[in-house]
Amino acid sequence: MKQKFGRSFVLIPIGLFFIALTFILSRKIAMPDAIRGFSMGVGLGLMILAFVVRKIKPASHQ
Template sequence: MKQQFRKTFILIPVGLFFLTATIALTQFKSMPDLVRGLLFGIGIGLVALPFVLKKVKPGGC
């Protein structure tokens, strides 16, 4: 049972980059809570998006 690597899974490393970049920026520069929250939200959304868009094949396991 080999799963096929889909193009949407490239969003996971991009989302992790957003998260780590946000954490690094907050260590060196004070940011408003709105900007920090938006960047965290974008990062978490990009990590979760490939799993939300995952298509289930009809009629089989």
């Protein structure tokens, strides 16, 4: 079976870690909505980036 993600697969757990850390910190300390939203957006962005980023193949010279 061909591997679909490669190295970009590591971005998914990192994004989940950011989201979980945001939830944990928002329960322990009072965070402004802007900071909470930004950190949630970073986590979601990292997870989406894993699907969007593809390895760019160099152009073949003839």
